[in-house]
Amino acid sequence: MADPATYRPAPGEIPDQPGVYRFRDEHGRVIYVGKAKSLRQRLNSYFQDVANLHQRTRQMVTTAASVQWTVVGTEVEALALEYSWIKEFDPRFNVKYRDDKSYPYLAVTMADEYPRVQVMRGAKRKGTRYFGPYAHAWAIRETVDLLLRVFPVRTCSGGVFRRARQQGRPCLLGYIDKCSAPCVGRVSAEEHHALAQDFCDFMAGDTARFTRRLTARMKEAAAEMDYEQAARLRDDIGALQRAMEKNAVVLADGTDADIFALAGDDLEAAVQVFHVRDGRIRGQRGWVVEKVEDADDGDLVERLLQQVYGGETAEGGTAGGVPREVLVPVLPPDLEGVQGWLSGLRGSRVSVRVAQRGDKRELAETVRKNAEHALALHRTRRAGDLTTRSQALREIQEALDLPTAPLRIECYDVSHNQGTYQSASMVVFEDGMARKSEYRLFTVRGPEGQGARDDTAAMQEVLTRRFRRYLADRADAGDPELGGDDLEDEDGVARPGHAVPTRSGPVDEATGRPVRFAYPPNLVVVDGGPPQVAAAAAALAELGIDDVAICGLAKRLEEVWVPGDDYPVILQRSSEGLYLLQRLRDEAHRFAITAHRKRRSKGMTASVLDDVPGLGPARQAALLRHFGSVKRLRAASAEEIATVPGMGERTAAAVVAALHPTEQPAEQQTGQQTGQPIGHPTGHPTARPAGQPAAHPRTDDAVQEPAGMLGA
Structure with a gap:
């Protein structure tokens, strides 16, 4: 346990300006990152009598062995730099928000030549539009199934798309009019991209435009007595309405807000957020945080906003990006700095406030109840795990x-x-x-x-x-x-x-x-x-x-x-x-x-194919590329191997002989040609030429391991 006085900066060294500071331990690891309007005042607060510090702050300063700081121009710059360093160094004493589940998003790969609609999880990719997150993947698939009737964007994988192109036939969705089939040229790349853009606009909340457009086309078809077309358009309008009904209207049209709620105690907290776009709840997300630093609810909210919006940019174009309004349970201590930072990310003004009355207050109360339920569920699931981990380490300490x-x-x-x-x-x-x-x-x-x-x-x-x-x-x-x-x-x-x-x-x-x-x-x-x-x-x-x-x-x-x-x-x-x-x-x-x-497989594959006369590295690579694995190559006949470009009948026969060294002609097995015994009565060989690998019974493309020979 280190004494903070041993690394305390000398009086006057710390500047009285905004900045970001880092505490490091004796091994040089960054263990805490913080920001301050005044570095001098904030850092001096850490070097008071340790008995007066909060327990977690006391543990941090006694673990640290040095402190460094960086001066910036404004508080907004300090906020952005603090977020970057927390993501970079992953300090152990900073609050860490962990998703309580892996949330699926509805993603549209707009950067592709033929954009694809799909369900995606994990890190976001550049050039992809995201909508959500959703609580369940099936909710996304139901919505997509309804919208494909009106916006027939492709949903197939790259392999299916390429195969349909080669065969000249679309997949099932193309036949039932739930895909515009760009793979076979029914629509051009530009037309398909426009369909994908309309799909994104609808998901982003611009629903009235498409409903009006389809209604006008339906009336025109009815006036021209094209009743079949009018009926199809009527069904399309119904599909759009059902898709919109899946997201209940909870606030006035045009409301663009994220509503956060917090529930917890001194040790941990649960956070929930509802993403409201155009008055509808477009998604829900939750986190659980362990309070490893001395932070009140306002500090937790500030850290939360950093994590949620830190990866967003004004040009990101994602539906889950920075909204016009952020409703929080408690205002962050540096409200002006947070609002300025979010406004810079969005490209226009962002308001951060606490909902006081009306529909937004009622919805915030619903979000809070969800946070309380999530915390209770987390405690039920994690109590045993946290307890047993601590107990295990304690038992090892005592035993050793x-x-x-x-x-x-x-x-x-x-x-x-x-x-x-x-x-x-x-x-x-x-x-x-x-x-x-x-x-x-x-x-x-x-x-x-x-x-x-x-x-x-x-x-x-x-x-x-x-x-x-x-x-x-x-x-x-x-x-x-x-x-x-x-x-x-x-x-x-x-x-x-x-x-x-x-x-x-x-x-x-x-x-x-x-x-x-x-x-x-x-x-x-x-x-x-x-x-x-x-x-x-x-x-x-x-x-x-x-x-x-x-x-x-x-x-x-x-x-x-x-x-x-x-x-x-x-x-x-x-x-x-x-x-x-x-x-x-x-x-x-x-x-x-x-x-x-992995090493053995590479070595054995090379040793078998390297001994084949006339089979160089290029032909070896061609064989493995064609058959996919040594197992499939071993199961192939000489005629099938000979069909690979660059392979002849003689080389194919040599490959088969190398992969099946024990399969000799019957007259050789009796020794009639050589006059020498080939092996034991059991059929196992007694000797092999130099450089030829020993024969093992094989059930797949890996050698069966002799019992007890695989080192511990």
Whole structure:
């Protein structure tokens, strides 16, 4: 626990201007971001007697080891910068709003040549119009089904669209007039785009224009005695009216507002919002927040508005963007700054106020009741989980005699097949929950020229590399810039899906994020018993690290082993601590075996096809592209393989022979041609030519694993 006086800025250093400040811990991680009209007054409030601070504020300032600030010109700029840094650094002491469910949106991909209407979840994409969110996906599909009669925009996937184009026949929706069938040229790209734009306009609330237009066309058709066309238009008007009725009119036409409500206590709160467009409730959304900082309801509302509207722009064009009016339960402390920020996002004035009377007040009360119900439901679902996570960490602390609860735990596992394709995994749990962005993969190399390593040597190598990198990052050794890719960096450490950042000390000065191994775990767990634990302890002792606890979890009896003890630590079978260790071990095993199988599959595929005469990399790629997988290629005949462009009959026969090495002609199996025995009476071969892989019984495109040979 740090003393705030050790990093308090000297008197006069803090400017008396608007700005944003960051508290960092001893490892350089940003743990809190805040803004202030006066940086001097706000920061001085943190450095008073800690006994006078709120409990959560006291915990934050004693966890921090330094504070930095950035001066900006206006309060609006401070608000925008604070939002950006909270999204960038994800500080642990800032309020975090989590969706209480994954909400679906109705999306129209207007950026495509032929826009598509679909249900979408997750992050928003550029060039797509969004409507919602809706509480249920079926509500979107019912609305779309009604509107496709009037606005026949395509809803098919890209694959279905391309296949219809190739075949020259539309899908079922094209035949029943619920799609304009641009795939077969019934309408041009411009006409289809206009249909999609009309669909978006209707969903955005411009409903009267289309109803008037269809009504006029219906009367014209009736006057010309084209009664069939008039009946179709009448049914179209009815479909539009039914679609509008699904969104009850609760306020006057033209009302464009988002109505927020808040319900909670000192520890957590539930938030609900109703999106009202053109007087109709177009969507509903909810969040649950844990109050990890000392914030009142006004501060929570300000943070909420930052999160909801932070990604919107005046040119965004989304129905869920910034409305003209935002109704909140409590005004934010910096009302003028928030209104100015929202007005800049919308491109016109935005009013933030509390509903006092009338229909809006009644609707706000309905939203509040929904928030109270959501909080009660959240407590019912999460009470057990929060309790058991805390209990699990406490039980592990007591069992291993740790000074504090292990808030960050890393678990390691090694996977291999008879010593080949050795891969190791590192999974991370923080506060009892998986943190997948911190997972790592290692390729076990072993000593040069000595082949594969056993499990203990591999475990020692992996831990040595991990903590050597930690020490290097901590010491800011000044190594050259390290490159990386999606599989593995130059030290054999992989971070799937992320490029490895430049190392310039424990924290990248450009982003403020810790580099790969910039801070240590509280506990290291290895999959195995005393040998693996001893190897892990040796790796850390060799590096001089003595402040990281180590334990191992043996599979047979689920025993917990610690270094230097002759007997295991026994946790009850019903123990939450044992259950958490098992989850760690199983997750590490899953992650390691997935990486191992991927490497093994690539290696075995290459070894089989590389031995085929006349089959180079281009032809190998063509085969796999045509058949899709080795399994399908193995099931194909020589005639089917010969149909692939670039393949001849002789090469196709060689591929079949390589994929089925045990399928020899009958006269060869008896040894009549060679005069030598081919194998045992059981049919298994006794020898194979150099470079030819051993034959295994196969049920799919992966080799069956011999029992007990897949490394733990």
